[in-house]
Amino acid sequence: MRTTKKEIRIAGFAIEFQRKRIKNMYLRVKAPDGRVTLSAPLRMSRDVIERFVAENEDWLRRKTAEIKKRSGEQHQYVTGETISLWGESKVLVVRAAGRAACHFDGPRVLLSLPLGENSTKERREAVLREAYRQELIRAIAEMAPKIEQRTGLYAREWRTKRMKTRWGTCNIVKRRIWINLELAKKKPVCLQYIILHEVLHLTERYHNKHFYALMSYYMPAWKKVRAYLNAAPLVQ
Numbered sequence: 025m026r027t028t029k030k031e032i033r034i035a036g037f038a039i040e041f042q043r044k045r046i047k048n049m050y051l052r053v054k055a056p057d058g059r060v061t062l063s064a065p066l067r068m069s070r071d072v073i074e075r076f077v078a079e080n081e082d083w084l085r086r087k088t089a090e091i092k093k094r095s096g097e098q099h100q101y102v103t104g105e106t107i108s109l110w111g112e113s114k115v116l117v118v119r120a121a122g123r124a125a126c127h128f129d130g131p132r133v134l135l136s137l138p139l140g141e142n143s144t145k146e147r148r149e150a151v152l153r154e155a156y157r158q159e160l161i162r163a164i165a166e167m168a169p170k171i172e173q174r175t176g177l178y179a180r181e182w183r184t185k186r187m188k189t190r191w192g193t194c195n196i197v198k199r200r201i202w203i204n205l206e207l208a209k210k211k212p213v214c215l216q217y218i219i220l221h222e223v224l225h226l227t228e229r230y231h232n233k234h235f236y237a238l239m240s241y242y243m244p245a246w247k248k249v250r251a252y253l254n255a256a257p258l259v260q
Contacts, residue, residue: 029042030042032062034074035074035077035078035084037077037084037088038060039060039061039062039077040062041061041062042062042063043063043064043065043066043068044065045065046063046064047065048065049063049065049076051076051080053087053088053091053254059189062077099149100145101145101149101152102148103116103117103118107152108209109159109209110159110209110210110212111212114128114131114132114133115131115132115133117132117134118136118143118148119137120137120138120139121137121138123136123138124136124137124138124147124151126151126152126155128155133152133155135151137151153186153205156205156209157184157205159208160184160207161184163208163212163215164182164203164215164219167215167216167219168182168223171216171220171242172223174242175220175224175227175242177223177224177226179199179200180199180200181200182203183201183203184202184203184205185204186206187205187206190204191207191214191253192204192218192219192221192222193222194222196226199226201219201222201223203215203218203219204218210253214249214253216243216249217246217250220239220242220243220246224238224242
C-alpha cells in the first residue's frame with residue numbers, strides 16, 4: 025500500500041507524519057539532525073495523535089537535544105583522538121611521511137602526511153575519508169553479491185558518498201545504489217542491513233507491508249539494527 029508523508033506541527037515540533045495500516049503509533053527521533061517522525065493508524069483522530077505527542081514532549085526534547093549535540097561534536101583529527109571503524113574504537117596517530125596515506129593497523133589508525141605540508145583539519149579529514157571509502161568499497165564488494173544472489177535482485181551499479189540524512193538510496197530506474205560513507209564506522213551488520221534494504225527497493229518501491237515482510241524474511245533481526253542506527257549519530 026502506498027502511504028503519503030506530510031509535515032505537521034504539534035507542541036512546537038515539526039513532525040514528518042504518515043498514516044499506515046498499523047495498530048499503534050510510533051514516534052521516533054532520527055539522527056543526525058533530530059528529525060521527528062510519527063506513524064499512526066489510518067483512522068486515528070488528530071486529537072488522539074496530538075495528545076500522544078504532548079504526553080511524550082519531554083522525551084522528544086531530551087532526545088532531539090541529545091542527537092543534535094552528538095552530531096555537532098566534530099573531530100580535529102589529531103593524535104590521540106578516538107576514531108571508529110566497523111563499530112570498534114581506534115586511536116588516531118598522525119605522523120610525517122613521504123606521501124599522504126591512511127591505513128588501519130590493529131587498534132590504531134595511522135594517518136601520514138608529507139613533511140612540510142600544511143596539515144589543516146580539512147586535509148587530514150580528506151585523507152581519512154578516502155581510507156574509509158576504500159574500506160567501504162571492499163566491504164560492499166564482499167557483501168552485496170551474496171545478498172543479491174540470495175534475493176535474486178541485482179543492482180547495476182554500487183556507489184559511495186557521504187550523506188547527511190540517509191544511510192543509503194536506490195535509483196530504481198537506473199538500478200543504482202548509493203551507500204553512505206559513514207557506514208564504515210558502524211558495525212558490519214549495519215552495512216548488511218542497508219544493502220538489503222536498498223536491494224529490496226528494486227522490487228518494492230515503498231515502505232509498505234510487503235517491503236517489511238521481505239525484510240523480515242531475509243533478515244529477521246532487522247528492526248534491532250534499524251533501532252541501533254536510528255539511535256546513533258549519522259555523521260561522527
